[in-house]
Amino acid sequence: MKFSTPQTLSAIADIIGSTYVGDANFPVLGMNEIHVVEPGDIVFVDHPKYYDKALQSAATIVLINKEVDCPKGKALLISDDPFRDFNKLTDHFNPFEPARAVIAENSQIGLHTIIQPNVFIGNNVKIGNDCLIHPNVVIYDNTIIGNNVTIHSGTVLGADAFYYKNRPEYFDKLKSGGNVIIEDNVDLGALCTIDRGVTGSTIIGKGSKLDNQVHVGHDTRIGKRCLIASQVGIAGCVVIEDQVTIWGQVGITSDVTIGARAVISAQSGVSKSLEGGKSYFGTPADEFRKKYKEIASIRLIPDIIEKLDNLE
Numbered sequence: 666m667k668f669s670t671p672q673t674l675s676a677i678a679d680i681i682g683s684t685y686v687g688d689a690n691f692p693v694l695g696m697n698e699i700h701v702v703e704p705g706d707i708v709f710v711d712h713p714k715y716y717d718k719a720l721q722s723a724a725t726i727v728l729i730n731k732e733v734d735c736p737k738g739k740a741l742l743i744s745d746d747p748f749r750d751f752n753k754l755t756d757h758f759n760p761f762e763p764a765r766a767v768i769a770e771n772s773q774i775g776l777h778t779i780i781q782p783n784v785f786i787g788n789n790v791k792i793g794n795d796c797l798i799h800p801n802v803v804i805y806d807n808t809i810i811g812n813n814v815t816i817h818s819g820t821v822l823g824a825d826a827f828y829y830k831n832r833p834e835y836f837d838k839l840k841s842g843g844n845v846i847i848e849d850n851v852d853l854g855a856l857c858t859i860d861r862g863v864t865g866s867t868i869i870g871k872g873s874k875l876d877n878q879v880h881v882g883h884d885t886r887i888g889k890r891c892l893i894a895s896q897v898g899i900a901g902c903v904v905i906e907d908q909v910t911i912w913g914q915v916g917i918t919s920d921v922t923i924g925a926r927a928v929i930s931a932q933s934g935v936s937k938s939l940e941g942g943k944s945y946f947g948t949p950a951d952e953f954r955k956k957y958k959e960i961a962s963i964r965l966i967p968d969i970i971e972k973l974d975n976l977e
Contacts, residue, residue, distance in 0.1 A: 666695050666696055666697060666755075666758070666759060666842045666843060666864040666865070667694060667695035668693070668694060668695050668696075668758055669758075671692055671693070671694055672692075672693040672694075673689060673690050673691065673692065673693060674687050674688065674689055674690070674691035674692075674693060674726065674740050674742070675689035675690070676693075677693050677707070677726070677742060677754070678742055680753065680754065680757050681728075681742070681744060681750040681753050681754065682750075683728075683742045683743055683744045683750060684742075684743045685740060685741060685742050685743065686732065686735045686740060686741040686743065687726075687735060687739070687740025687741060688740070691725075691726070691740040692705060693705065693707060693726055694706065695707070695864075696708075696751065696754055696755070696758075696842075696864055697724070697864045697865060698863050698864055698865065698884065698902075699715075699718065699719060699722055699724075700884070700902055700920075701862075701864070701865040701884065702722050702723045702724035703723050703724075704723055704724075704725050705725055705726075706723070706724045706725065706726065707724065707726040707727075707728055707742070707751075707754070708722055708724035708726070708727055708728065709727075709728040709729070709747040709748065709750070709751040710727060710728070710729050710730075710747060711729075711730050711746070711747045711748055713731075716729065716731075716733065720733070720736055720739070721736070724739075725738065725739045725740065726739065726740050726741070726742060727739065727740075727741050727742070728741075728742040728744055728747045728750060728751060729741055729742070729743065729744070729747060730743075730744055730745060730746065730747050731743075748830050748837065748839065749837075751839070752838075752839065752840045755840045755841075755842040755864075756840065758842070759842040762788050762806065764785070764787060764788070767784075767785055767786070768780070768784070768785075768786040769786055769787055769788045769789070769790065769806075771788055771789055772786045772787070772788070772789065772790040772791070772792070773790070773791045773792065774786075774792045775792055775793040775794035775795070775796065775812065776794045776795070777794055777795045778792055778793070778794060778795060778796040778797070778798070779796070779797050779798065780798050781797075781798060781799050781800045781802075782800050783800045783801050784798050784799075784800065784801070784802045784803075784804070785802070785803045785804065786804045787804060787805045787806040787807075787808070787823070788806040788807070789806055789807045790804050790805075790806065790807065790808050790809075790810075791808075791809045791810065792804075792810045792814075793810060793811045793812035793813070793814065793849070794812045794813070795812055795813045796810060796812070796813065796814045796815070796816075797814075797815045797816070798816050799815075799816060799817045799818045799855075800818050801818045801819050802816050802817075802818065802819070802820050802821075802822075803820075803821045803822070804822045804823065805821075805822060805823025805824065805845070805861065806823065806844075807823070807844040807861075808822050808823045808844055808845045808846075808847070808861075809844065809845070809846045809847070810822075810847045811847060811848045811849035811850070811851070811871070812849045812850070813849055813850050814847055814849070814850070814851050814852070814853075815851075815852045815853070816847075816853045817853060817854050817855040817856075817857075817877070818855050818856075819855050819856040820853050820854070820855065820856060820857040820858070820859075821857075821858050821859070822845045822847070822859050822861075823844060823845045823859070823860070823861040824858060824859075824860050824861070825838070825840075825841040825860065825861070825883075826839065826841045826843075826860050826861065826862070826863045826882070826883030826884070826901060827860065827882065827883070827901065828841075828863060828883065828901065839863060840863075841860075841861050841862070841863050841883065842863065842864055843861045843862025843863055843864050843865045843866055843867070843883070843884065844861050844862060844866050844867075845859050845860075845861050845862075845866065845867045845868075845869075846866045846867070846868045846869070847859075847869050848868070848869060848870050848871040848872075848873075848889075849871050849872070850871055850872045851869050851870075851871070851872065851873050851874070851875075852874045852875065853869075853875050853879075854875055854876045854877035854878070854879065854895070855877045855878070856877055856878045857875055857877070857878065857879045857880070857881075858879075858880045858881070859880075859881040860881065860882055860883040860901070861883060862883050862884040863883055863884060865884050866884070867881060867882075867883055867884055867885055867886070868885075868886045868887065869881070869887050870886070870887050870888040870889040870890075870891065870907070871889045871890070872889050872890040873887055873888070873889065873890060873891040873892070873893070874891070874892050874893070875893045876893060876894045876895040876897075876913075877895045878895050878896050879893050879894075879895065879896070879897045879898075879899075880897070880898045880899065881899050882899055882900045882901035882902070882903065882919065883901040883902070884901055884902045885899055885900070885901060885902060885903040885904070885905070886903075886904050886905070887899075887905045887909075888905055888906045888907035888908070888909065888925070889907045889908070890907060890908045891905060891907070891908065891909045891910070891911070892909075892910045892911070893910075893911045894911065894912045894913040894915075894931070895913050895914075896913050896914045897911050897912075897913065897914065897915045897916075897917075898915075898916045898917070899917045900917060900918050900919035900920075901919050901920075902919050902920045903917055903918075903919060903920070903921055903922070903923070904921075904922040904923070905922075905923045906922070906923060906924055906925035906927075906941060907925045907926070908925055908926045909923050909924075909925065909926065909927050909928075909929075909941075910927075910928045910929070911923075911928075911929045912928075912929065912930050912931040912933075913931045913932070914931055914932045915929050915930075915931065915932065915933050915934075915935065915950075916933075916934050916935065917935040918935060918936050921935060921936075921937060921938045921939070922938040922939075923935070923938070923939050923941075924938075924939060924940045924941020924942065924943075925941040925942065926941050926942045927939050927940070927941050927942065927943055927944070927945065928943075928944040928945070929944075929945050929946070929950060930944070930945065930946035930947075930953075931946075932948075933945060933946045933947055933948060933950040934947075934948030934949055934950060935949070935950045936949045936950070937949065947959075
């Protein structure tokens, strides 16, 4: 998430009430999660296990809960609770704006686009030309939709990320300040749910087709011309490259990459990154040939046990 105007290190420290290490005028351009940070961004870290990753990332401002050696060319914001203060910054730079109409006056809707009854369109939404939005679709603030997109009834674009910190007495929510981007020629089936990014964008690539009841988690990026069948659940921060086919009821864990032109069969569970150009099935998902050999081996176990019993 980029700020509308550049900030300074001291100004950010004043907002969250923290101390800082670095030049008071050190430039701060935005804030992002670790996987999408760029120079000028703030990244937060609150566990020693991830200090090095954050300090060595592309981010040039690190919001951290311990004063450590500051890498050259970077700055630190020292906070007793970086998670809390990251939320403060989201609220400050991207505050929630209540809806004042079913279709926001500041939304932009392209030529020949059809909006069916009972569609909600939030603030600052942009919809391209020749789209068809069916009844009861909900499009949250700041969503961007390209040209020739079809969205079927009951689909929700831009709900909050499912991201919580486990406090001793409750789950603390990391607030979502990102958005959803639907590129040209995408079809979304009925009752799909696509969460917005925490600070970046959740993206459905050009020409991809999603069946009914598909869930896409925050900050996930789906490539071009992918086919995703019904009841697939994709966690946050997943990268699905171009022309991937995912059949029904597949579950994909967070922070994995599915290579281009991979095929994942129905009811598979993906717990690690998968190489492109191959077919997979099973839980955990693996290549077809390898999985079939495993199944064949398992079927031999009763005979092996019987032979061992006879030997005894």
